[in-house]
Amino acid sequence: MTWIFFTFLAAFMQAWRNAFQSQLSKDVNIAGVTLARFIWATPIAIAYLVGLYIWQPVGLPFITVKFSAYVLGASAMQILATALMVKLFKMKNFAVGAGLAKSEALVAAILGVVFFGTELSFLGWIGVLIGGIAVFMLSSKGGVKQLSFATILLGLACGAAFALTSLWVREASLNLDLPFPHRAAWVLLFVIAIQTTVLLIYSSLVDKNTLEGLMQRPKLTLLTSATSCIGSIGWFSAMSLQAVPYVKTLGQVEVFFTLLIATLWLKDKVKIKDMLALILIAVAAILVMWS
Incomplete structure (x- = not known):
């Protein structure tokens, strides 16, 4: 059951990372908010591996x-997925943007079964589908009839990018002849180092104001990187042990933390249907753990 612990750790830290990114997005462009996720993560990943x-x-x-x-x-x-999520934050409120991105679990189940040989039990499929319904409920603006097509499309694209990230991370981990959790830690270090290098080169050549914007907000940037890296340790470790759709469906408990943060810290309003969605997510998580 170790994967369950790592999934809860990842969900909790990711909820905070999203909150910090949401705050950064008010003053920093998409490239800057994306870079903030990785800029201090490499030293943390190295320290964890050591x-x-x-x-x-x-x-x-x-x-x-x-x-x-x-x-x-x-x-x-993951770079693409993060950029799409930041754009979601700019289109809708924080809680809904994070909820839309959680379509990742359903997309990962479909892609995993079709292309990666993933096997799900009957209860597992029910849990994934219930979780998918819940996140779509969170994405509605004023009811199902008033759903924004552009927002749904962007949310699904974000979820698909995150799903492919997770599936490839698991495959990379399984291709290393090392014990757990070392193999997951190596994958994490390689991925974060590549992402940080690419984004730093891009920012230096194309948008120098990005780095300046992050330097003006050192505390928020550090918090974003730290919570992102610790969350990634949880995700990468859990996905090294368990199939991605199970991990990501259980990981939807992140929405509990997200709505708490959105309500208590960011002062977003939470509707009754959001609470119903939370109940469905809880049911989905129970089914996935049971299966």
């Missing part, structure tokens, strides 16, 4: 072409 080797010394990873392809694909998709 700590694992001190705790349990093992060999170094053997890097294959297949592993490299999965890592590069995951790195690119």
Whole structure:
């Protein structure tokens, strides 16, 4: 049941990361908010990996072409997914933007079964579908009839990008001949290092104001990076142990934390239907753990 612990850790930290990114997006452009997620994450990932080797010394990873392809694909998709989520924050309120991105679980189930050989039990499929219904309820503006097509499309694109990231992360981890949790930590370090390098080069060449904007908000930038990295440790570890659709469906408990943060800190209004969606997410999480 270790994957359940790591999933709850990831969901809790990701809810805070999204909140910090939402605050940054008010003053920093999309590239800057995306970079804030990674800029301090690499040192944290290195410290985590070193700590694992001190705790349990093992060999170094053997890097294959297949592993490299999965890592590069995951790195690119996560950058795209993060940028799309920031755009969601600018279109709607914080809680709804995060809810739309959680379509990732349903998309991951479909892509996983079709392309990655993922197997889900009957209860698992029911849990994933209920979770999908819940996140679509959170995405509605004033009822199902008033759903914005552009917002739904952007939310699904964001969810699909996150889903591919997760599926490729799991494949990369399974391609390393190392024990858990070292293999997940190596994948995390490679992915974050690539993403940080790409975004720093982009910001230096195309948008120098991005770095200046982050430097003017050091505390918020550090909090975004730290919560993002700790959350990624949880996600990468859980996905090394369990199929992505199960992890991501259980990970929808993040919405509990998200709505609490949105209500108590960001002062967003939570509607009755949001509470119903939370109940459905709870049912989905129970079904996934039971299955």
